[in-house]
Amino acid sequence: MYAYDGLDRSLVRDRVDEFRDQVARRLAGSLSEEQFKPLRLMNGLYLQLHGYMLRVAIPYGVLSSAKLRALAHVARRWDRGYGHFTTRQNLQFHWVKLSETPDILAYLAEHDLHAIQTSGNCIRNTTTDPFAGAARDEADDPRVWCEVIRQWSTLHPEFSYLPRKFKIAVTASAKDRAAIKAHDIGLRLGRDAEGRLVFEVLVGGGLGRTPHIGALVKKDLPADRLLSFLTAILRVYNREGRRDNLYKARIKILVSELGLAAFAEKVEQEWAALDPTEIDILGTELARIRGQFALAKLDPRPAVSRGFEAARTREDFARFARNNIAPHKVQGYGIVTISLKGIGDTPGDCTADQMEAIADLAESYSQSEIRVTHAQNLVLPNVALDDALALFEGLRAIGLASANINLASDIIACPGLDYCALANARAIPIAQAIARRFEDPIFEEAVGELQVKISGCINACGHHHLGHIGILGVDKKGEEYYQLTLGGSGAEDAAIGAVLGPAVAAGDVADAVEALARRYLEVRQPEERFLDTVRRLGPTPFKAAVYEHADTV
């Protein structure tokens, strides 16, 4: 895990002082709200329905036990005892006071945490595969490159006032657990024929009201030329991205208006014109960063853990092992996902007590390391299979042993109208109502992988476009209605879901989702996931299942 040195710490401390000064000027009235807004956003501070929300950065979703305890302390002291993990691997506190945020940030800085660039029209927190460094199928550790990007993009003087927000995601696996095709820039790290590290660069992905899947703009970019190539893309975007219309300001619109080939040519021209020695990462610095992510020594373990195999005779643990434990690159270990989606829970919410308990469990069983996933769950990446049962019992004691990863109740939902000033409709109660339909684990496992994603408005923070079933809250004459989409995916087979039919009333959404799942069970072929069946058969059988009874508009 990357550890700050004095230089990293100095920058974060100076940032706190700067923000303290800005808040004082705002409270004194010498800074207008219009002037303050972009400044506070670049420090993660939003003004929402009920007050201020602070979004704390969790760089590429990597936490230590000590950092998670610090976040628990913030939740307890300055918020209402909980936090909300987001789809961009960050943590939001929804009940903070403006006057207290400098103190919160100062406390976070003592623990090498901050809220820099978690919002605003700048380069946001870079996200990655939550299994990075532990996954069997990765070409190299993507966190190394996320840290390289973090430093390059932090307080970048040229790219802090972009036309719109800018999100970068990195993966190093064929299996995409970072939704790279839904980002402004998606990077896939691989190796070329000679074994050198190279990036595939995708550009122009993004959700919101005009969803786009990222397109390939560069193949086989030598990894050590990454920063100059990113600079070229950002420079073209900063100069040419639209600033006349907020809804057309993302890079995806620039790419589609210019055409991919013309955009790529501009980037190549700029890349050829800039001086790489000024920008590209030095080999020594890359080695320093890489060294910090070296896999901590894991004691060798037998390929088969007797304790683990014995425990799997217990049905509850067996289910947890099937759904929540993924293979690790080191023999005898597993990657354990902790679901924050228990039946009746708010997706992504975690109490201070739970955070502390997870920090303890990570210390005992996962080398004090925790990851945040873009599906709003947590991961303990380095768990010996011999310890898996003890970990499971520990999670059960704090109500976090739901064995539903990638199943129907593992729902992504934005905060929606319960918190957000932009939302048209609530997302959380819809998620809870759907989850209750899959309370029977035998039914839920029979349905298998099913990604349900809910957004309370067209801004798509709940990634509904990418849901196998997507649900979008809309306002119909003051009533909350929900549009359903089918066939989306945020993985390597990324696709935007297609609208199924008329929007349904709030009370009918869970019925509709259950009807879709049951229809799938009737018409699927062996080994077919829900998504595969939808792709094979198209919407017709599913449409019939939903609209037989629903109240629609």
Next chain:
Amino acid sequence: MLILSEDGGVRAVEDRFTVLGDEEGAGRARPVILSRARFEADAERLWSEGFELGVRLAADDKVEDLAYDLPRLAVVALEFPKFRDGRAFTSAVLLRQRYGFLGEVRAVGDVLLDQAFAMVRCGFSAFETRASAADWARAIGRYAVVYQTSADGRQPAFLARATKS
């Protein structure tokens, strides 16, 4: 107006330049700032009459179009139509890093104290602002560490680490 002084400090100075409107008579030779249109129409004549010239670029003007004339220009003024419009940051970087422009790069328009740090890093050297020199100096000196190279020549963290070890 504020300018960066040689020692890296900030000083308030009288602006030597006046803005010469597109329709205005040129009058006697003096330091003037022109729009790009007037510059293109009139620069040769004004130079021959002994004027010292600067050009004001709108946010969507390309500095590339000025490249040939840069050695003869005293000032390039880059406009922030709104402080949130960051195109001038790239223009300034290109003027300094790509074209080696040594004259004054001036921030004009909606110039916000809280952007002083980024402006100086990108190569701006003069600022049309009502902020005080003291506030400006504090803002540009806010950060002891920077992560990237930019037009100000500051040593970024990655080079500092390389030289330390």
